[in-house]
Amino acid sequence: MxxxxxxxxxxxxxxxxxxxxxxxxxxxxxxxxNKQRIALTDITITYHRPLVNGRKIWGxxxxxxxxxxxxxNENTTIEFxxxxxxxxxxxxxxxxxxxxxxxxxxxxxxxSKMASAWGSYSYSQAExxxxxxxxxxxxxxxxxxxxEFEELKPNSATxxxxxxxxxxxxxxxxxxxxxxxxxxxxxxxxxxxxWQSLNQAAQFCLSKSINLDEALKWADASIQNEERxxxxxxxxxxxxxxxxxxxxxxxxxxxxxxxxPVQLYSYGRRLQNDKKDAEAMEVLKxxxxxxxxxxxxxxxxxxxxxxxxxxxxxxxxxxxxxxxxPTEQQKNNxxxxxxxxxxxxxxxx
Amino acid sequence: MKRLSSRLSQVLCGTGFLxxxxxxxxxxxxxxxxxxxxxxxxxxxxQRIGLTNVEIDYSRPNKNGRQIFGGLLPxxxxxxxxxxxxxxxxxxxxxxxxxxxxxxxxxxxxxxxGEREWTIILSKDTKGWGAYEYKTETxxxxxxxxxxxxxTAIETFTISFGDLKDDGATLYLEWDTTRVAVVLxxxxxxKLDRKIETALKNPGSLGPRFYYNxxxxxxxxxxxxxxxxxxxxxxxxxxxxxxxxxYKKAQIEAKLGHKTxxxxxxxxxxELLKAAPTLDEPAVRxxxxxxxxxxxx
Numbered sequence: 039m040x041x042x043x044x045x046x047x048x049x050x051x052x053x054x055x056x057x058x059x060x061x062x063x064x065x066x067x068x069x070x071x072n073k074q075r076i077a078l079t080d081i082t083i084t085y086h087r088p089l090v091n092g093r094k095i096w097g098x099x100x101x102x103x104x105x106x107x108x109x110x111n112e113n114t115t116i117e118f119x120x121x122x123x124x125x126x127x128x129x130x131x132x133x134x135x136x137x138x139x140x141x142x143x144x145x146x147x148x149x150s151k152m153a154s155a156w157g158s159y160s161y162s163q164a165e166x167x168x169x170x171x172x173x174x175x176x177x178x179x180x181x182x183x184x185x186e187f188e189e190l191k192p193n194s195a196t197x198x199x200x201x202x203x204x205x206x207x208x209x210x211x212x213x214x215x216x217x218x219x220x221x222x223x224x225x226x227x228x229x230x231x232x233w234q235s236l237n238q239a240a241q242f243c244l245s246k247s248i249n250l251d252e253a254l255k256w257a258d259a260s261i262q263n264e265e266r267x268x269x270x271x272x273x274x275x276x277x278x279x280x281x282x283x284x285x286x287x288x289x290x291x292x293x294x295x296x297x298x299p300v301q302l303y304s305y306g307r308r309l310q311n312d313k314k315d316a317e318a319m320e321v322l323k324x325x326x327x328x329x330x331x332x333x334x335x336x337x338x339x340x341x342x343x344x345x346x347x348x349x350x351x352x353x354x355x356x357x358x359x360x361x362x363x364p365t366e367q368q369k370n371n372x373x374x375x376x377x378x379x380x381x382x383x384x385x386x387x
Numbered sequence: 388m389k390r391l392s393s394r395l396s397q398v399l400c401g402t403g404f405l406x407x408x409x410x411x412x413x414x415x416x417x418x419x420x421x422x423x424x425x426x427x428x429x430x431x432x433x434q435r436i437g438l439t440n441v442e443i444d445y446s447r448p449n450k451n452g453r454q455i456f457g458g459l460l461p462x463x464x465x466x467x468x469x470x471x472x473x474x475x476x477x478x479x480x481x482x483x484x485x486x487x488x489x490x491x492x493x494x495x496x497x498x499x500x501g502e503r504e505w506t507i508i509l510s511k512d513t514k515g516w517g518a519y520e521y522k523t524e525t526x527x528x529x530x531x532x533x534x535x536x537x538x539t540a541i542e543t544f545t546i547s548f549g550d551l552k553d554d555g556a557t558l559y560l561e562w563d564t565t566r567v568a569v570v571l572x573x574x575x576x577x578k579l580d581r582k583i584e585t586a587l588k589n590p591g592s593l594g595p596r597f598y599y600n601x602x603x604x605x606x607x608x609x610x611x612x613x614x615x616x617x618x619x620x621x622x623x624x625x626x627x628x629x630x631x632x633x634y635k636k637a638q639i640e641a642k643l644g645h646k647t648x649x650x651x652x653x654x655x656x657x658e659l660l661k662a663a664p665t666l667d668e669p670a671v672r673x674x675x676x677x678x679x680x681x682x683x684x
Contacts, residue, residue, distance in 0.1 A: 061582055061600040064437045064553045064575055066607075071433040074447075077424040087551060099672060159665050182551040190428050190447055190543040217424060229421040238423055311426075377461055387453055 067110035067183075074187040076195050077212045078220040079120040083136070083197070085109035087182040095202040100140055105148070105161050108138045108199060109183060113161075115153045116197075120220065123211045124149070125170040137161055138199070138206065144171045147208050170208060177205035193217070218242075218249050225256070236260035237269040240276060245312045250280055267297040271305055299325065299334035306338065310386060319345060333362045340375070344385045353379040427470030427544075434548040436556045437575030440479040443496070445469035447544050448562075455563035456500045456534075465508070465521050468498045468560065469544060473515045483572040484509070484558075485530030494527055498560065498567070505532045505567050530569065537564045553607060579604055595626035599635065606639050615639050630659035630670065637677055646681045653678045 067086040074081050088110040093099050100106050107113045117133040124147075135150035149168040150161065183201040194211040221239050229235035237260040243253035254276045260269040270293035277286035294302075303325050309318035325338035336359035343352035353376055360372040375385050427448040434441050448470040453459050460466050468474040473495040480491050485507065494509035512525040541561045550557040554575040560567040583601050586593060599622040605615035619636045626632065633656035640649035653674045660671050 060594075061579065061586065061597050061604070062438065063579065063600050063604055065435065068551055069433075069435040070548070071431075073431040075425075075429040078422060089551065093676065099669065099676075101668075101672075104668075159667070180549065182549060184547065184549070186545065186547060187430065188541075188543060188545070190449060192424060192426075221421070221423065224421040227421070235421040239421075242423060374461065374464075378458070381458065383454070383458060387451070 065111075070184075072185050072187065074190070074195060076190065076210070077193050077214075077217040079118065079122065079212045079216065081119075081122075081187070081195070081197070081210060082117040083114065083185045084117075085114040085136075085183070085185060086111040087184060088201075089183075090179075090181050090202050096140060096204060097142070102141050103139065105137050105139055108136050113137065113150075113153070113155050114185075116149070118210075120212065120216050122216075123213070124168060125172065125208055126211075127168055127170055129168050132167075134167055135161075140174075143173075145174055145206055146171055147206075172206060172208045174204050174206045177203055179203055214246050214248050222252075230259065231263060233260045233264040233266060233269055236263065237266075237272055240269075240272045241308070244272065244275055244279060247279065250276060254280065265296075267293050267301040268305070270296065299329045299332055302328070303334045303338060306341075315345075315386075331362070333359050333364075333368075336362060337372075337375075340379070341386055344379060347384075349379045349382045349384075352385070356385075425471065430546075432546065432548070434551075434556065436482075436548070436551070436571060437554045437573030438480070438578070439482055439573045439575070440477075441482070441548070441556075441571065442477040443474065443546050444477075445474040445496075445544075445546060446471040449544075450540060450542050450563050456565050457502060460500055462501050463499060466498050466500055467515075467521075468496045468546075471516075473497065473510075473513065473521075474546075475513055476509065480573065483574075484528060485532065485569055486572075487528050487530055489528045495521075497521055500565075501534070503533070505534055506530070507532055507567075507569055532567050532569050535566045535568070537561065537566050540564050576608060595622040595629075595632070598622035598625070599632055602639065603635055606635065606642065612639055612643050616643065628659060630656040630663075630667075630674075632656075633659065634670070634674055634677070637674070641677060641681060650678055650681055 065086065067088040070085055070087050072083045086109050096102070113135040114137075115133055116136045118129065118131050120131050122129055122131070129149060132151075133153045135148075135153045135155060137148040137150060139146040139148070147170050148161075148166055150165050151167050152160070152162070152165045155161065177200055180200040180202065183199070186198050186200065188196045188198050188207070193214060194209060196207045196209050198208075199206040221242065225235060225239055236256045240253040240257040240260065243249040243256075254273065257269055257273040257276055261273065270289055274286045274290035274293055277283075277289060297305075302321065306318050306321035306325060309315075309321060319342060322338040322341050326335050326342060329335035329338075336355045340352040340355035340359065343349075343355060356372055356376045356379055360369050360376065363369045363372055378385050425446065427446040430445055430447045432443050446469045456462070474497075475493055476496045477493040478489070478491050481488055482491075483489075489509055493513050494511060495513045495515060497508040497510055499506040499508070507528075507530050508521075508526055509528040510521060510525040511527050512520075512522070515521055540563050544562040545559075547559050547561070548556045549559055555570065555572040558569045558571055560569075583604070586597060598618040602615040602618040602622065605611060605618070616636070616639050619632060619639055623632050623636065633652045637649045637652035637656060640646075640652055656674045657671055660667055660674070
């Protein structure tokens with residue numbers, strides 16, 4: 039059954055559509071769904087988008103101080119696939135009816151356990167799961183009401199309602215433990231029998247400095263499946279993080295004995311990703327020293343020079359890497375780095 | 388997702404070369420069956436435009452202090468319009484993009500950023516990882532669009548729909564201080580015209596809702612308003628207890644300049660609303676706003 043323009047028309051539609059020819063029109067307030075993954079948690083907002091249509095919205099069509107469906111037609115819904123926190127307050131996973139109480143100053147955002155109502159007419163405070171207070175801000179004109187996910191971070195995002203000249207943001211955050219629990223569950227599948235997933239799970243914990251004891255077990259299990267530079271290095275880094283420098287050193291030497299140019303280079307890049315810039319530079323220096331006349335040696339050298347602000351020198355090294363690269367595709371890709379260096383951009387950023 | 392991560396591990400662990408060019412944030416080794424948080428997180432939007440559903444599936448990179456267009460993404464080079472796998476756009480019906488028609492189906496959305504002009508590409512090959520494998524032979528459509536400069540930088544790459552109309556909308560691509568707008572047009576209006584014409588040949592099968600919708604459609608698109616008035620009167624004759632019919636009649640009368648009739652119809656709609664078991668306050672406000680707009684008696 040399609041949604042019709044108004045409640046009254048919807049009732050008629052239900053009553054007569056089976057016996058009469060019908061004429062489905064585009065909704066005045068069109069259906070939209072916006073879904074975003076944050077870490078491993080999905081947030082889904084389902085809503086209808088009313089238009090301003092020249093009307094006064096805030097304090098006019100939508101009065102101050104009254105519960106509003108924060109959309110059109112049925113109430114807007116928001117679904118979380120895991121427990122989250124909203125503006126710092128915990129909220130269980132599930133689908134909620136999203137309502138708001140606009141005022142001239144702070145707004146109340148309401149997550150109602152009742153998620154399948156028509157508008158806010160039957161809203162009851164007894165069914166509230168959470169209420170938070172947020173501050174709206176002025177925004178450029180939005181004719182059609184919209185929800186957006188903004189400022190994505192590894193474990194949070196801002197959900198912003200935008201309509202007319204107002205934006206109403208609220209922050210949703212995912213606890214790292216929730217993400218670890220999600221990974222732990224996935225590791226019970228076939229992934230436990232190969233080295234990559236276990237190694238990556240261990241690396242994830244390492245990068246967040248959480249769950250390190252279990253991460254060490256995952257690294258060991260990965261090594262047991264297939265002993266490689268990558269998982270030995272993960273283990274060495276974990277041992278270091280667990281204050282076992284002697285054991286860490288031993289495993290690190292074991293790893294370095296097994297490494298190839300691309301593995302060591304990739305390790306350096308991963309350290310950069312984890313914002314361990316000093317350590318990353320040490321590794322890249324090692325790559326440049328160990329493999330001086332290879333693609334990876336030149337690239338490592340280019341990155342070291344780029345980080346030091348020597349863009350001309352870095353571009354020279356990148357050109358040498360390009361000359362040493364075996365395929366056209368690879369040469370083209372290195373060209374992107376050369377172009378950025380020639381524009382005096384640090385390719386480590 | 389499985390295809391995506393296995394592809395990434397192939398890239399990283401097979402030839403091991405492309406890793407050089409992925410940003411440091413994507414230089415993870417991914418396993419076969421398991422999902423990890425992605426630095427450019429997955430977004431998915433669906434929008435109904437006219438009578439057509441449009442869906443977009445993409446990964447959303449952050450600016451992270453970098454200059455994006457003409458910097459990280461050089462002008463004149465094909466961009467996957469997102470991160471990771473190529474961005475997908477799907478239409479439930481044929482649609483026009485920047486005036487050119489494409490068939491219903493799923494496409495990869497590529498763009499070529501430019502300082503003064505962007506090229507928007509829809510490719511029939513939706514399996515590519517990024518733009519590495521893009522080939523012009525797979526083009527379903529190419530249109531150009533003008534970029535605009537935003538007053539403040541957008542941190543996370545965002546695709547959204549705005550400027551919603553009965554038969555169209557605008558697709559926006561926004562990142563850093565750049566916004567690119569592409570107009571999408573459906574044939575909903577044309578289709579409805581044909582549907583009304585066909586249905587009227589057999590009026591015996593038509594109920595009040597048909598006449599209401601036909602009137603609403605004519606009203607919304609500034610077609611023959613006298614015809615719209617005839618239809619809304621027919622709808623009311625068949626079903627005299629729905630406020631929305633009277634509200635629509637009031638709107639049509641007002642547009643025709645029939646103030647007295649418009650006021651009477653709007654008042655009737657409020658009367659019906661107040662008789663309902665739960666009061667639809669926004670609807671009452673709408674009717675009242677219409678009455679107020681007619682001026683003094």
